[in-house]
Amino acid sequence: MELKLLIIGFGRVGRGFAELLIAKRKTLQQQFGLNCSVVAIVTRRSGAIVDERGLDLSKALKAARNGRSLAEAGPAVKNVSTIDLLSNLDYDVLAELSATDIETGEPATSFIKQALNRGRHVITTNKGPVALHLNELQKLAGLKGAVLRYEGTVMSGTPLLNLIRNNLAALSIRKIRGIVNGSCNYILTRMEEGLSYDQAVEEAGRSGYLEADPTADVEGWDAAAKLMILSQAAFGVRLKTEEVERRGITNLTRKDAQQAKSKGKVWKLIATLEKTENGVEAKVGPEMIDLSHPLAAVRGVTNAVTISTDYLQDVTIAGPGAGNCETGYAVLNDLLACAHF
């Protein structure tokens, strides 16, 4: 099977995905009978290149790594809007991998709708459109006979969403609870080890675990967006941003971390989603948990989520919560789902 991809966004995730496409080319062919070509890469800052016979991904990666225009790697298109490319190019799958705008979900939502309206499959790692509009986009995909996948929006490549979709589908999920923001968990782990909050934030920034503006992470917005995604994926219920009770980790001090330690406990930023008689309750906030609790052992940028069900008790999945190749793998895994549709 041949699949033509249009990629929007060639930042860390887009490049991680491109690296994987190159590294796994043989595996995809031999194990899945799948030949993938990338017919377009569209970026905000480095231009757009299009070649319907397939772009040279290695060249594109080289240009991107060197901070050069993508035009070095293939035929550049100018003065054509992304919406026009989505409307006119010949592609099977849109990989929407641009940066998240959690307030509006734009322009990614419009791009996704445009592709779905043409009956094209869509994969995205962008939390904005999924947190705000998953139910609506899923409905549109269904109407148009297309697949919409978004594994990379929560826990990067760790297949939490596919676990829920494929393996817990016949169960009734009652609660989803865990650590879904790797940056905060890294900061809290380092504070537990003796750093002050500011030192830990600074170190997380240096290690590439934080955005230039760390507000989304440390104030819990990122975790809240992930709960909004999980609420739609697991319960079919769309939550508004203000319906998620949200506290961040900005008020925690080294003293708090040390005090917890002396009591055999540890602070974690815990995200909880629970089905109740009144609908779905969602909250994000720091909690002090026992060292013997499974989530206490989740350290650094690792994420872990426990799903409580009616007949299978609790199932926990833990794994990387970030990373270029790791999130790129989410896209690759979603691509296989599109291919087998």
Place this chain on the structure above:
Amino acid sequence: MELKLLIIGFGRVGRGFAELLIAKRKTLQQQFGLNCSVVAIVTRRSGAIVDERGLDLSKALKAARNGRSLAEAGPAVKNVSTIDLLSNLDYDVLAELSATDIETGEPATSFIKQALNRGRHVITTNKGPVALHLNELQKLAGLKGAVLRYEGTVMSGTPLLNLIRNNLAALSIRKIRGIVNGSCNYILTRMEEGLSYDQAVEEAGRSGYLEADPTADVEGWDAAAKLMILSQAAFGVRLKTEEVERRGITNLTRKDAQQAKSKGKVWKLIATLEKTENGVEAKVGPEMIDLSHPLAAVRGVTNAVTISTDYLQDVTIAGPGAGNCETGYAVLNDLLACAHF
């Protein structure tokens, strides 16, 4: 879609599965468009009943719970061998849920082959046939256009095998490591809490976590069989029983457990499978691990397995390692895979 099931074995797993089939009847119909009927239940001790229009599962459960013959619940067949029933009845899926014979894999292996040879799908929770012959049975299933699933053979309903099959398939797995025997983990947890080995074994027995003969659990045979299954599922490599390096927990004392505790460590029975230049290396044995290690937090009858891959680092799944409904759920989940084939 209609699916007719033939069930072999109506012990704890068979009854757990039957309870789930009743409880989830509506979910299966409404969510998956699936109508399941059980046309035969075959047991070693309580007889066999057959009704091609579908048996009354509630009646069968009642008879089994009261230790009565299944004849109370439907038309009994006598003087017909199980192989004959498998050859002549009209069914779509064999659910082979009888007790494990890890040395020979029989008679379950013959039953499974008979069904596959007729092109019938097979689901099994029986470790014997899968540990000894998975590759061969999978090949037969492929030839006959049938599905063979065995999620319940490792970690009961916790979907480890489906995770590997569906979500890590494009990755290269390097190592699989974890706690796959809930009984041993329960015993070690209780010893850590102050019980002697004998007290802990006795309590595990009383709680229904051990077979009458606990050798398979405490000497590591059960964990070894699970590694043999995982080796075939993840690496396509069949191991002989003697190729698994195996030590049990019978030499551990309360003193060992307490000494570990005083060092901030804990004993766990760890199963490890690793791809090396020389093939696949497998070992089961007690290991003393740090309290901060993720597996240290896995307590009681819970199981947890970490899968190390090339592009997704480590992914860990934890959940129930035993239980009637939990293992029954593995069968139900496998049934959905057969339905969607």
